Amino acid sequence: RSLPGRATDAPPKPSEVYVLDAEAGVLYCGDGMRGMRPPRGAVMRASYKYGAGAAGNVGVGAIKGGPALPSGLSTTNPVRTWGGADAERTVDGERQISRYLQHRDRLVTAADFHTIAWRTPSVALGRVEVLPAFHPDLSPNEPGDAPGVVTLMLIPRYDPLQPDAPTPDRLFLDAVCAYLDPRRLVTTELVLRKPTYKSIWISVGLDIVSGASAATVREDVKRALLTMLSPLPELPGPDATGGWPLRKAVLDRELMAVATRVPGVLLVNDLMLLAEGDVAAAETIPMRGLELPRVLGISVAVGEPLPLEQLRGGALGGSQRRGRQVLPVPAVIEECR
Incomplete structure (x- = not known):
């Protein structure tokens, strides 16, 4: 089990708990008074997964081998890899501080919607479009025609089903909605849509x-x-x-x-x-x-x-060149019987 905080905050002995600092790669065990201390000479064995961050996102066929691959064997990736992300840089974290002081974690301006949406945890956003005073279900409608409504068009960063046209699923939209809804003004109607x-x-x-x-x-x-x-x-x-x-x-x-x-x-x-x-x-x-x-x-x-x-891969009907097309349509002649 993994608990947040320090090892000394863990439950008293004999609970077998530890604290994992995933970013630093350090595991803390109990001291015997609070949390069990591993016995002397005990074998410590851990298995974990790690990646190369954004550098691990490679195209089809880019993976051809590995250091642990036995001789005579080869490997390949029939689909591209996705989901790798680098840790937030210090300069980006400093920029988020100034943005937080501007929006105070409240959705008021279009910039607030854009900034806070990007902070949604557990989702990999690729693009966020904020459309104030726009509702996609009202037709015809252009931005500015629906006061009190803010529409966000969301595109995920990765979509293994259709990489060239990423589309968020229901869980993706629900996660962003759950993060934004408590932060919106009570008079604002928030609409989240896919492209x-x-x-x-x-x-x-x-x-x-x-x-x-x-x-x-x-x-x-x-x-x-x-x-x-x-x-x-x-x-x-x-x-x-x-x-x-x-x-x-x-x-x-x-x-x-x-x-x-x-x-x-x-x-x-x-x-x-x-x-x-x-x-x-x-x-x-x-x-x-x-x-x-x-x-x-x-x-x-x-x-x-x-x-x-x-x-x-199919008939288009008529000339392919640009211009007005003439399409023959059969007509049923009415007659008296």
């Missing part, structure tokens, strides 16, 4: 600089586009900036500009966008409310872009 992901497909055709590796340039372009459209910043944290903004439309020209800036790209011939539910490529894909883009398919080809029908 609504809007599926999109991207097909890019480009020319490569002479001498550059086509495979490397194609992967770099994919990575640049996925990073830009990611719902999370590259380094999540209370002061981090990044992640696709809410209510910002996805523009093909903006994505083309990102692809053009990748080293090794000579020219972007074309870029086609397709949103879920659409039958034709579009120049703009709007995002409303709590919607964020989720890339379900992306292709980067040398020359002309891959047709969206092949990328999506």
